[in-house]
Amino acid sequence: MRTDKILYGSAYYLEYMPYNRVDEDFKLMKKAGMNVIRIGESTWSTWEPKEGRFDFSLLDAMLDASEKYELDVIIGTPTYAIPDWLTVKYPDILADTHDGPGRYGHRQNMDITHPGYREHCEKIIRAMLEHIKGRKTIIGYQLDNETKSYDTCGERVQKRFAEYLKQKFGNLDALNLEFGLNYWSNRITDWDHLPDVRGTINASLNAEFRKFQRMLVTEFLWWQASIVREYATDDQFITQNFDYGWKDYSYGLQPEVNQYQAAKCMTVAGCDIYHLSQDKLTGAEIAMGGAIARSIKRDNYFVLETQSQGNITWLPYEGQLRLQAFSHFSSGANSVLYWNWHSIHNAIESYWKGVLSHDLTENATYLEACTIGQDLATHGNRLKNLKKNCKAAIILDNQSLVGLQEFSLETGTPNPGGFDYNDIFRMIFDACYRLNLECDVLHADDLMEHMLGSSLHPQSSVCSLLEKYELIITPAMYSAPAQLLYALKNYVAAGGHLLSTFKTGFSNEHLKIYHDKQPHLLHECFGMYYQQFTVPSNVMLSTGSNAEHFIELLIPDGCETWIGYDNKHYSKYAAATYHKYQKGDTCYLGCALNPQDMEALIERYCNAIGLILPEVQFPIIVKSGVNENNKQLTYYFNYSDEEVSFVPNVSGTNVLTGKNIQAGKEIYLKEWDFIIIEQN
């Protein structure tokens, strides 16, 4: 979705304020150059304090003021935190999870399949939509917020799951065989006997249930979208605030939502990106989060939440707030909205601070936000709707992520703390990021839907989405349908370049491990196979680094060995290989690498395939795309606490200053500073 302007603003909750200061706040926003607020998503109990008694006075106050101060409004359906009376009415409304049913108080703990919840969701959504009909400042709707299944797995949900399995497999023998349920006498002997999945030790069953839970999320969002669409005008968008796999900050693929499927009901993808700060700010999460958000609808996206002051450890250094905002834009974001405007005076997020501190007056962070607003007001039109043109793409897949949760790399058993799917994704992604090799993300589901000729001859599967990329990367694509593996093989055969890591192609889509030569279907393409793997103990690679986490013992079968094992027990095996296959070639990585070795391998492979990388590397980050003037826009960021310099290889205009930039002439960037060049 194209936007008229870059949206800049924050979430706003008049409901949480110690007193009504909407006028004062919006004046401060306006002064900062902000042009949008995002409201509503967690205020059900204020808007419907008793069942059926609606009170939209605070909402009206915000909308009135938005008109006065000309702020656009994104309004959320207020359904992700339920009012107390709803819990009293339906004592079973809270999701029954792996840890049993929860207690009222927290957000995001209801059963999203509960009929009573759905009925009252619809009522409050319709009441709100009726109430705000015709309000001019509303530009779009957010469905719920960071929706998940909240691990709902009570009796009703499990019955639906049994139905789903029955539909899918037809008969029990097929299910028992595919999932290997004979193991430990887990055979399901009657559809009515399907045991509580919370007890299962069968990874296939568990993974299928988790897929089913993701489908519940999709179904819930589609359902909300269908209601909202009844009221929305044509120029109003529908979005969601998708979040990411979380390791104290936005880290990788979200395990609990199939964002690609869920977003089909939406106009534009939204997301929230949180990251480390101060000395630990690298911009990698901004790029990673952006790549995933772009992939959801293969389009520009909104950053609906990101940090201003953030949590206690994240208070940005001077310059970092600016650096972050423009980093988002350079990834194709059409908005930066902070969470949230003010710091809250009560309850659990009081120290997840907003643009304003608790004293509700201007402060250092606010003042820096003002400079961003000014820049956007002046130059935003040259930045918006940036089209990325990445040469490489990384394939991500929810079920592969689950696969490595069920069978962790280092133990082979469920181990939430280990080196996981997102770690492997980040091992690859971050090395590319530091090398300034910008990457798209492709959702495996998106690929599957783009298969041609697949139903008749799986071997001849071709996926059109792969073709535009010079380099396709599959980090630990553990759960791989045969069709997808064939498509990759055919991509390579036709001249494509494929970089795969360990575990790619190891199991099918139900986590059933393939029982033939590994990597399944692709071993010829890689020119090697393997039968054994282990966790290395004092194993040195030929790079001079110690192997860590996991190694496959690759048996060369035509390939070139790029990295070997400098260890007497494994000297006959390869750790990373290169192989020409028909018109293309492949690089296979059989072990985890440290950042330096990972970068070296990617550089070497890029070199081999003629993919030219920028000369500068991290901490100087280069990101680019084409703007609405059809000009190449190149951002150079200094992600370090020291001044750096570089020599641009293009001439153009410094977007923010209007000055000319001459190719070949050194440019200096102060700590945490950046420059945007619009090529002539």
Added chain:
Amino acid sequence: MRTDKILYGSAYYLEYMPYNRVDEDFKLMKKAGMNVIRIGESTWSTWEPKEGRFDFSLLDAMLDASEKYELDVIIGTPTYAIPDWLTVKYPDILADTHDGPGRYGHRQNMDITHPGYREHCEKIIRAMLEHIKGRKTIIGYQLDNETKSYDTCGERVQKRFAEYLKQKFGNLDALNLEFGLNYWSNRITDWDHLPDVRGTINASLNAEFRKFQRMLVTEFLWWQASIVREYATDDQFITQNFDYGWKDYSYGLQPEVNQYQAAKCMTVAGCDIYHLSQDKLTGAEIAMGGAIARSIKRDNYFVLETQSQGNITWLPYEGQLRLQAFSHFSSGANSVLYWNWHSIHNAIESYWKGVLSHDLTENATYLEACTIGQDLATHGNRLKNLKKNCKAAIILDNQSLVGLQEFSLETGTPNPGGFDYNDIFRMIFDACYRLNLECDVLHADDLMEHMLGSSLHPQSSVCSLLEKYELIITPAMYSAPAQLLYALKNYVAAGGHLLSTFKTGFSNEHLKIYHDKQPHLLHECFGMYYQQFTVPSNVMLSTGSNAEHFIELLIPDGCETWIGYDNKHYSKYAAATYHKYQKGDTCYLGCALNPQDMEALIERYCNAIGLILPEVQFPIIVKSGVNENNKQLTYYFNYSDEEVSFVPNVSGTNVLTGKNIQAGKEIYLKEWDFIIIEQN
């Protein structure tokens, strides 16, 4: 309460002995110079083996023997561990807690509000009191033991809590606003809807419930006291065995009891103090525990429990048992009672050893105890009822402790493992201790009750309790009613000296963060304010140390900067400040300090305000007071494993040897040794 003599002895449980050896035991006690036993507090099932059938034979045996051996007796009500038949009678008698209801077996797990429990408590207490009426050796009563609410939060308790809130706030709007319950739709829309507090994410609600739980403890002890008082004679005291915040040993303020309020029904405060030993013995817990115990009734106190051999890691080195006992007396304790006399042969505390080991004969620890008994017999009268005359006082507050549990310093979220309120208290207290700056403790509630003129003009609040001190210290007084902040301001204005740390005055008494300039009400007094704070990462202080845990970025506004940040991002901010305000002055510490820096800051401030510190410092500890002869008594302790020497600046008498001490003449103390000087 004044005592005739220093009490020296131990807890005694004939009930736990493998055979009846009361005569043998009391003879050994007598030989050791012991003069008191403490009995009864956990023996309900022995004294009432069937409902209504009382058997006090073992109690009689102990009382008979106490008369024979002239041992005083402190008798406890046996209510803190319930008999099995009571659990059978009332299956719901065990407290329903945050972790659900417990199982029978442990002590201190019943619901202290349960009517059946209360009824049977009263029966056993009255039966016992009737039975022992007229017994001459009984000098006092202990109510229950280490009483808490045991986190009782079942339905009945939560109903009472709703009643309490209704009384306090009158209407729901007031409650919702003050607690910020609109956040995450937590608004309470009906008094009958008050959700189970165990689910809440609202810190104000949770903190209020924890205050309510402390009130249950107070109410329970007052109720027991009212029964005991019907039977007690005028010369018999009533006490309780209060304990402390615990981190493997007595560490700081007890979070679960408002000891100041609870002790109003008692004659004298009692406590149990446990501490590290061997190389880790510093005496700090003895001084800290003593300061808190003195504050409860602003008077002398009893040490009702402390370690002799203690747990496995605490077996004292030679000399330490003596050092410990006299350290207690130097803090104003009128007793040292060991827990317990013998090491127990079964059950969970078998390795929490007594004066006697399991072999029940004399051993090294017993023999050292004998020397203490002999010294007390000869010189105890010059040591008892010591009146302390500290120049400094530290304000402690239960709700501020809770505040930093709800919002931990380093994460802003609940984090029981972090750098907490008691750590901050100990950061300050221990530095004072090592500097030999003896401190009193003042309970915030005690201060609030001593406010003058407060009801009409909060701004002119004055607290008489502050006046007697040259220096008032507020470690992280997070939860601060405006009245108390005004009192501190007026104390300074009138010439007082105030040392406050970070977080002081940040929220009101309901953990609602103040929404104006910080530190609330006191920023003028400190000559600075702040808007931002963070967890330091590689931030050096001007002291040369790395900042740790938490820093506030103080903006000087008239103050002197005493400690700054040696870091380019924070160079404009202060870390510790000094400011003259009207007739007094203040020192504000905006960051955590290591022990050396903390000591240096306190020394500097003492210097500035003319408070003279002793020349000796830890490991030589000086503690003093005035004895009943109205003479200054000064203890010098060697808390180290090496011999030390010092030069006293007073002349007097070595209390234990009777020898003359001459000012200016060097005195040598062997490892773990001490000397007591009664000034001429």
Added chain:
Amino acid sequence: MRTDKILYGSAYYLEYMPYNRVDEDFKLMKKAGMNVIRIGESTWSTWEPKEGRFDFSLLDAMLDASEKYELDVIIGTPTYAIPDWLTVKYPDILADTHDGPGRYGHRQNMDITHPGYREHCEKIIRAMLEHIKGRKTIIGYQLDNETKSYDTCGERVQKRFAEYLKQKFGNLDALNLEFGLNYWSNRITDWDHLPDVRGTINASLNAEFRKFQRMLVTEFLWWQASIVREYATDDQFITQNFDYGWKDYSYGLQPEVNQYQAAKCMTVAGCDIYHLSQDKLTGAEIAMGGAIARSIKRDNYFVLETQSQGNITWLPYEGQLRLQAFSHFSSGANSVLYWNWHSIHNAIESYWKGVLSHDLTENATYLEACTIGQDLATHGNRLKNLKKNCKAAIILDNQSLVGLQEFSLETGTPNPGGFDYNDIFRMIFDACYRLNLECDVLHADDLMEHMLGSSLHPQSSVCSLLEKYELIITPAMYSAPAQLLYALKNYVAAGGHLLSTFKTGFSNEHLKIYHDKQPHLLHECFGMYYQQFTVPSNVMLSTGSNAEHFIELLIPDGCETWIGYDNKHYSKYAAATYHKYQKGDTCYLGCALNPQDMEALIERYCNAIGLILPEVQFPIIVKSGVNENNKQLTYYFNYSDEEVSFVPNVSGTNVLTGKNIQAGKEIYLKEWDFIIIEQN
């Protein structure tokens, strides 16, 4: 039990295969020289897919193929994992444990006392036994698998426990006194009041319940044996797959089973031994597991499960699979069976890999297994039924293990993570192992049953089992009946040599600590006693090492001090002592030792008692016994990654090559290699 041949093979589950490949598999087995499969123990749901409908087609397929390929078969009763329909029929069939009732899915989670479970166990067992009657390849039966009580402690079990206590103690006063239940009012006042043991803080009660749970296991196995025996022919054996205390691998005594008692119903003991691999392979677990397995029936034993590829971290280096197999034989094992044949394609153990990887073809591990099979085919007859002739024996005891769980060495409280009983056993065992002092294990129960003259005069108790050993070792024999202590005393008096560690003899069989001089009954024998102990903090031993974990302060009373404390506080105490007592002598170790000091102490004591140790030490391991030819067989293993050499002191034949070995002539062993010498 003597065997005709050494059994070599693996577990096999046609039920788990992705397709029927029994023919292909057995052919591969045969090629590898394997001669046995072990089947059936977890396949109930395949064999009885609906209640009462039996389907043994896969079993038949395996048995048919076993006849075709001449593989022996050990068949297990399939009762350790229950089918789903059984859980539906009996919703209470899953054990109600300390963590509440489980959920269906896992193995080994049913209540083994449940009448419905027992009824259906009997049905499936009888159906299976009827079905296979007359099958010639079946050589033996395995009862269930790794049976435990699975912590069943629901109401029915606790009622039975109350009955058991009533039988044992007769009246409540006796029970209350022996268990010290007066403590914390835990007195049991009515047999019907016995509180849920899950809440108890009384270690004696808890330990007795755990003993009772072990008795349930014994009873269950005896019951299964009685059924199987109705069908078994005289030449078919009955066994069980006993496992070990587990710390990520087989570590020590199994806490939850009294294997000595349970095995009385069996023909031969079986076990599963798992261990670290690669650089961490030491062979100690193979020796330790073997010693325990030999002790169960004081006879040869079967290794029914051990690793081939094993889990991800265990993939063996070249040579290790051979080394491991022959290490088992050198301990007296008459079999090596791998778990399992193939790597499984679904569910939780997919990465616990078999002989074959998931690709189900030959691989490096398989090829090494082939060499073992060939060696056994040729030379197995000279290796089987090896009779060990150890000079030393270590006494192990389930209840002492529990004692140190209830009262951990370092805290005196329950602490599952600490330095525990098995750590102490391994401290001793592993030192002996490294010194090549081969040890037997003696079960305390076995000793108690061999007491002579005990009933009349406990003091004159003599145990015939002790007599054959030159050296008896008691690691932390915490829970020691007086009779056993007398037997040890009399063993020493008669000329025996006793090495005891700390905590030996500290409590009686009910974990009631003895209330007289420690070590109880044995202090004269040791020539010392002690009253105090602690966790050392900076305490140096006279060996120059720091003391760790725990020290007793031994007071010499006639003994020689072999290790003292190099610490001013403990200089008068001993840490290890030596004492001649009548015709024998003793060595007592009062502290934990590091491996070097432990070896030195054992060497010194062996020296003192004239027990000659081999000259070679770890990594060269020597193990020996007498084979069926009545010849001394000596194995030399190289447990290192480097070549080593040694000089044998006997002449004989290299069993595998047939070459002559000459005493005094150096022999070289490559990394992980070994040699077997049959003495001339």
